[in-house]
Amino acid sequence: MQLRTEFGQYRLFLPSTTTRMTNPLILKLEQRDQLSDEEKRALENAIARVRVVEADEDIVREGDRPNESSLLLDGFAARYKIVSNGRRQISALHVAGDFLDLHSFLLKTMDHGVLALTTCRIATVPHATLEKITDEFPHLTRLLWLNTLIDGAIHREWLTAMGRLSATAHMAHLICELYLRLKVVGRAEGDSVQLPITQAELGDTLGLSTVHVNRVLQELRKEGLIRFQGDALTILDWERLKKVGEFTSTYLSLQNEDR
Amino acid sequence: MQLRTEFGQYRLFLPSTTTRMTNPLILKLEQRDQLSDEEKRALENAIARVRVVEADEDIVREGDRPNESSLLLDGFAARYKIVSNGRRQISALHVAGDFLDLHSFLLKTMDHGVLALTTCRIATVPHATLEKITDEFPHLTRLLWLNTLIDGAIHREWLTAMGRLSATAHMAHLICELYLRLKVVGRAEGDSVQLPITQAELGDTLGLSTVHVNRVLQELRKEGLIRFQGDALTILDWERLKKVGEFTSTYLSLQNEDR
DNA sequence: CAGCTGCACTCACATATGTTTATGCTCAAG
DNA sequence: CTTGAGCATAAACATATGTGAGTGCAGCTG
Numbered sequence: 001m002q003l004r005t006e007f008g009q010y011r012l013f014l015p016s017t018t019t020r021m022t023n024p025l026i027l028k029l030e031q032r033d034q035l036s037d038e039e040k041r042a043l044e045n046a047i048a049r050v051r052v053v054e055a056d057e058d059i060v061r062e063g064d065r066p067n068e069s070s071l072l073l074d075g076f077a078a079r080y081k082i083v084s085n086g087r088r089q090i091s092a093l094h095v096a097g098d099f100l101d102l103h104s105f106l107l108k109t110m111d112h113g114v115l116a117l118t119t120c121r122i123a124t125v126p127h128a129t130l131e132k133i134t135d136e137f138p139h140l141t142r143l144l145w146l147n148t149l150i151d152g153a154i155h156r157e158w159l160t161a162m163g164r165l166s167a168t169a170h171m172a173h174l175i176c177e178l179y180l181r182l183k184v185v186g187r188a189e190g191d192s193v194q195l196p197i198t199q200a201e202l203g204d205t206l207g208l209s210t211v212h213v214n215r216v217l218q219e220l221r222k223e224g225l226i227r228f229q230g231d232a233l234t235i236l237d238w239e240r241l242k243k244v245g246e247f248t249s250t251y252l253s254l255q256n257e258d259r
Numbered sequence: 260m261q262l263r264t265e266f267g268q269y270r271l272f273l274p275s276t277t278t279r280m281t282n283p284l285i286l287k288l289e290q291r292d293q294l295s296d297e298e299k300r301a302l303e304n305a306i307a308r309v310r311v312v313e314a315d316e317d318i319v320r321e322g323d324r325p326n327e328s329s330l331l332l333d334g335f336a337a338r339y340k341i342v343s344n345g346r347r348q349i350s351a352l353h354v355a356g357d358f359l360d361l362h363s364f365l366l367k368t369m370d371h372g373v374l375a376l377t378t379c380r381i382a383t384v385p386h387a388t389l390e391k392i393t394d395e396f397p398h399l400t401r402l403l404w405l406n407t408l409i410d411g412a413i414h415r416e417w418l419t420a421m422g423r424l425s426a427t428a429h430m431a432h433l434i435c436e437l438y439l440r441l442k443v444v445g446r447a448e449g450d451s452v453q454l455p456i457t458q459a460e461l462g463d464t465l466g467l468s469t470v471h472v473n474r475v476l477q478e479l480r481k482e483g484l485i486r487f488q489g490d491a492l493t494i495l496d497w498e499r500l501k502k503v504g505e506f507t508s509t510y511l512s513l514q515n516e517d518r
Numbered sequence: 519c520a521g522c523t524g525c526a527c528t529c530a531c532a533t534a535t536g537t538t539t540a541t542g543c544t545c546a547a548g
Numbered sequence: 549c550t551t552g553a554g555c556a557t558a559a560a561c562a563t564a565t566g567t568g569a570g571t572g573c574a575g576c577t578g
Contacts, residue, residue: 163466207422
């Protein structure tokens with residue numbers, strides 16, 4: 001099966017029965033480096049409480065100065081900004097295991113909002129706890145930093161796709177990325193993932209109109225690259241999809257290394 | 260003078276005679292938080308050597324795994340990526356005081372190249388030294404982290420501008436940003452900055468063709484918002500330029516806060 | 519001072535993507 | 549069983565931006 005090759009090299013540690021129970025952040029970090037038991041405990045203990053946010057509600061608002069950061073345990077969320085004529089741009093899509101606003105720990109003021117695309121389970125980590133972690137756990141601090149660096153790498157990749165790829169290629173690129181990111185946190189089943197995102201939301205992500213999103217998706221379907229009905233996205237031809245989207249996964253840092 | 264209001268609130272510490280001598284990174288960090296003498300010394304000592312890279316040469320290449328990070332002391336540099344048809348996208352522009360690849364400390368493999376747009380003076384900081392700093396100076400570590408977070412915030416802002424603003428607004432936005440960033444490190448003289456960037460490079464930054472960059476610049480000139488001859492960029496009407504570019508400076512974190 | 523070279527700038531024309539408006543699903547609510 | 553909301557889809561038309569080809573200037577270089 002085509003996907004085998006892509007994933008063989010990442011050596012995913014995904015005991016399929018337990019993944020949904022494991023803290024997806026730990027799952028994600030362990031993909032990139034070793035975590036000591038003490039570090040894992042520090043992370044688990046950092047969670048002050050867990051809350052649920054319903055779809056289409058704001059998780060954080062632009063202008064907020066939160067004193068805690070939100071870790072997404074389950075669901076899909078988006079960082080977004082509204083510009084003058086009411087148009088919206090989504091600058092990041094988040095899946096289980098992602099910190100939604102870890103940067104607010106140091107940036108202080110939110111320069112964008114974060115929205116729940118689906119019902120979201122969210123763990124909150126007080127900034128005071130993060131400060132304590134940075135004082136006491138240098139290695140864990142580096143891994144949290146790494147987390148934000150990967151966000152940055154994804155932003156750069158999106159910029160490139162947005163500026164220099166066709167709408168079709170851009171969409172293919174995004175699909176490749178989301179598929180891999182979901183896979184890493186145990187949210188893929190074979191070649192399929194649940195992707196509960198409307199075409200309008202995809203448009204706001206890619207900087208396209210909904211009409212054009214629709215055209216582009218149909219092209220990818222017609223080419224036999226994907227199936228996408230309801231929430232179920234299936235990759236039909238990974239290699240060709242990668243090629244169309246000019247996708248290489250380097251920027252996701254899916255390698256386990258000492259950091 | 261119009262600019263007074265915008266800058267009054269940032270309380271810049273810029274003894275104009277000394278700025279060019281001071282390490283611009285320290286200048287930049289002190290805009291955002293207090294640095295102890297010990298921290299400043301640690302930063303100064305982190306510099307292993309200073310090198311000069313000529314215009315149009317690569318500073319780091321895609322695929323590299325550097326064991327040191329480059330701090331730009333003087334000049335202009337760009338992070339870029341080439342896509343299949345030879346088109347190039349610039350995902351970041353860097354000025355004095357910016358780390359060009361601080362992220363390579365933790366990401367390990369460069370997923371993009373960094374290019375000197377002009378002759379660049381570059382200080383190199385070994386990753387081993389950065390690791391030592393993260394082990395011994397938690398607060399300084401947070402400030403370095405902050406540095407990469409601001410890069411991320413700029414990426415998000417560019418994404419929004421690229422996806423949802425017109426070419427003209429996008430250009431205005433970029434000009435506002437560059438002006439402020441140069442001002443913070445003492446590279447502005449009144450309403451003017453030296454901006455030695457060609458229209459082709461601006462195109463690669465904004466995701467536009469050179470022809471359209473030219474059209475857009477002429478529009479901004481015709482509107483009386485800027486003057487831009489040779490390398491000299493002058494802001495003629497800051498308030499209107501901000502409005503056209505829908506620019507707000509929050510994302511640059513120009514506030515001094517405890518971090 | 520002749521001849522390049524790199525850039526800014528132009529014009530005519532091409533096209534990818536946006537806009538507007540409408541239709542028809544599907545699914546939940548009544 | 550009907551209604552309505554939210555989406556995906558469609559077709560016709562509009563436009564912002566790209567493409568290709570060329571001009572002219574300024575500053576090097578020999």
